[in-house]
Amino acid sequence: MNKHFAQMEITSCDYPPTRRGHQRRLALLLSANELFLERGYDAVSLDDIVHHAGGSKTSIYKYFGNKEGLFRAICDYRRAVFFKDICPAFEQSKDDLRAYLIRNLNNFYRNLVANENAAFFRMIVEHTKTAPEFALYIHEQGPKVIQTVIAKALENAHNQNVLYCPKPxxxxxxxLGIIRHLEWKTLMGINIEIESSEVEAYFEYSIDRFLDGHQIA
Structure with missing residues (x-):
């Protein structure tokens, strides 16, 4: 995780030009990530982060703007990692559509139920209650991205007369509704198994019914 955090780019604030500054920024990211997961966003102050990471609040203001900017930087990283391999673009010449749709659900599911991801997901939802702009940002950069990629795959299939899908x-x-109840279980802290033959069978059944509903008459 340290390596990946170190490679993050924060374009809205100063990026440290020196190795020492780079290490300071990384320490703040790692400390904030740990404290947010342990206590929740609202319970962690800038003083807590600085005390845990060392240094001063000046570095936070310089590299992230404020606490919200620091939290968003962590969310940007975790979102990029979370969605990286979940939903790649569909390649009509290489991919089978049914297998592609099932694979994406399985990828989403495995990432979703990983303990740290689940805890961070719950914290994001809690934070969005009092931060509507942040909620919109997270939606546009996360779920909306997956929806758009899937819609594009369905649109291509429709244009090639593979499926009937006039509103992709x-x-x-x-x-995405296929996996919604698993998201709700995660939000409510209900333990679900990462490896589950029942879940895999559910995904296959659901995709078959989904494709049946889009067959060309």
């Missing part, structure tokens, strides 16, 4: 964005919402 609507259909992509239906697709």
């Amino acid at each position: 964005m609507f259909s992509a919402q239906l697709y």
